[in-house]
Amino acid sequence: MTGENDSMKMAGGERMAHRLRHLMHLKDYEKPDTARMTKNKHNIMRRVRTAKNNQRRSVAEWIEGNLPWFFAEPRYGIAVLFVVFAGLQYWGVSSQRQASGKMGIYTSGSEIAAYSPDASYATNRVAYPQVPDNFQLFPEQQGGSDVKFVGRRDVGK
Amino acid sequence: MASGKYNDPAKVQDAAPLEDEGPPDAELVLKSQQGDVHAFEALVERYHGKIYGLTYNMTSNREDAEDLTQEVFVKAFEALPRFKGNSSFYTWLYRIAVNKTINYRKKRNRKRALSLDQFDQDIKTDEVYHDLTTKGSPLRNMSLSELQIKLNEALQNLSEKHRTVVVMHDMQGIPHDEIAKVVGASVGTVRSRLFYARRQMQAELSEFMK
Numbered sequence: 001m002t003g004e005n006d007s008m009k010m011a012g013g014e015r016m017a018h019r020l021r022h023l024m025h026l027k028d029y030e031k032p033d034t035a036r037m038t039k040n041k042h043n044i045m046r047r048v049r050t051a052k053n054n055q056r057r058s059v060a061e062w063i064e065g066n067l068p069w070f071f072a073e074p075r076y077g078i079a080v081l082f083v084v085f086a087g088l089q090y091w092g093v094s095s096q097r098q099a100s101g102k103m104g105i106y107t108s109g110s111e112i113a114a115y116s117p118d119a120s121y122a123t124n125r126v127a128y129p130q131v132p133d134n135f136q137l138f139p140e141q142q143g144g145s146d147v148k149f150v151g152r153r154d155v156g157k
Numbered sequence: 158m159a160s161g162k163y164n165d166p167a168k169v170q171d172a173a174p175l176e177d178e179g180p181p182d183a184e185l186v187l188k189s190q191q192g193d194v195h196a197f198e199a200l201v202e203r204y205h206g207k208i209y210g211l212t213y214n215m216t217s218n219r220e221d222a223e224d225l226t227q228e229v230f231v232k233a234f235e236a237l238p239r240f241k242g243n244s245s246f247y248t249w250l251y252r253i254a255v256n257k258t259i260n261y262r263k264k265r266n267r268k269r270a271l272s273l274d275q276f277d278q279d280i281k282t283d284e285v286y287h288d289l290t291t292k293g294s295p296l297r298n299m300s301l302s303e304l305q306i307k308l309n310e311a312l313q314n315l316s317e318k319h320r321t322v323v324v325m326h327d328m329q330g331i332p333h334d335e336i337a338k339v340v341g342a343s344v345g346t347v348r349s350r351l352f353y354a355r356r357q358m359q360a361e362l363s364e365f366m367k
Contacts, residue, residue, distance in 0.1 A: 016359050016366050022285045023365060024327045024358075027308055029280040030273065032209060032219065040209070040223050044201055044230045049194060051235055061238065 179203070182246040190237055197237075201230055204247070207329065208254050214324040215258045215317075217309040218272045225261055229254045244338060251325075251339045259317050271309050276301050289365075311361035319354035322347055327355075 063070050070077040179185075179199060188196030208229050213222035232253055240249060280286050280301070312320060321340060325331045326347075333351075337344045359366055 017355065019366050020355060020359055020362065021327070022289060023308060023362060024323075025285050026276075026280065026283070026289075026304070027214070027328060029277045029283070030213075030275070030305070031277045032213070032274045036219075036223065037205065037209065040226060041201055041205055044205075044227050045194070045198055047227065047231045048197060048201075048234045051231060052192070052194060055235075065238075 183242070186237065186240065186242070186246050189234070190240070197234055200246070204250055205230075208250065210329060211251070211254050211324060212258050213274065214312065214328055215255075215320060216262065217313050218270070219274055220272055221261070225254070225258055228261075229257050232257065248335060248338050251331075251335075252341075255321055255339055259321070262317065271306060271313075273305055273309060276305060307362065307365075311358050314361055315354055315357060319350050319357065322350045323354045323358070326351055 070080070182200070182203075185196045185200050185203075189200065205226065209222055209226045212225040212229070213219060216222055216225070229250070233250055236253070240246070244252075312323070315323065318340070322336055325336045325339070326333070331339075333344050333347050336347045340347065342350075
């Protein structure tokens with residue numbers, strides 16, 4: 001009896017599944033408008049062409065394209081990064097040392113005193129030309145002047 | 158675009174079902190990776206209908222489906238340099254489509270009104286339709302548009318993951334193992350989701366199940 005019930009249930013379930021498949025099959029007849037689909041494809045290709053023109057390769061993509069081993073063998077990539085880092089560190093340290101050796105601000109007062117005066121030439125002094133003693137700087141007033149010296153006036157007496 | 162990423166056609170695991178005509182996907186993908194837009198256009202032509210069908214049945218809204226189809230192909234083109242050919246192009250494209258559609262719906266966070274494609278008039282000559290509309294069937298007194306709305310509403314009441322497997326398997330005829338690759342689940346999980354999705358659909362469409 002139970003077996004009969006089970007088989008009936010199974011038959012009912014199969015019938016429902018069958019009916020559902022049929023209903024879903026009807027959805028295959030929902031067809032998009034051909035003109036809209038054509039327009040949609042054109043829009044896609046227009047956007048694709050725009051994307052292609054605007055495409056800028058990132059550094060990661062450049063490395064991926066030209067140095068594929070960098071990603072294929074991560075340990076090599078890490079090793080290279082380490083070498084680059086160490087190189088930059090060394091370069092940074094040596095340039096700092098070079099800078100501290102050449103800059104005058106690190107030189108002590110006694111060292112400055114040791115320099116000969118010839119060596120310490122003042123660059124901010126204006127070098128005026130040497131003018132002869134009898135050189136007339138302003139031209140002499142000719143008779144046509146309206147201003148004449150008439151005497152001194154004492155103010156405050 | 159980077160070139161030569163897809164230069165090992167032997168890595169293509171399975172042939173896409175639409176490769177019968179024209180060059181194989183692997184060749185078109187390789188050319189596309191080398192910057193050949195015409196090759197990509199051939200891929201668009203080949204898979205547009207399938208991707209539209211997937212997004213349409215996932216959303217039951219043709220405007221959304223059109224937008225999503227565009228997004229999927231543009232995204233695929235942009236991501237093509239990173240495509241290594243570990244799966245077929247077809248599977249990879251479907252994965253993009255499914256993810257895009259699910260994210261799109263999450264962003265919307267509410268149900269969109271149905272906007273449905275018209276039924277083809279050929280439906281009236283279909284044997285199944287004929288059987289369903291014979292005397293005694295609940296479909297007999299129902300218009301085609303009413304039936305269409307009921308079907309789509311039942312589909313939209315499913316959860317995203319259940320709808321995905323139903324659409325891919327029952328409407329697009331994709332086998333379980335391919336669906337499993339697309340959704341990133343085991344074949345058993347796909348079968349289980351399909352079982353529960355069908356059961357829910359049967360409950361939703363109980364008036365037609367008698």
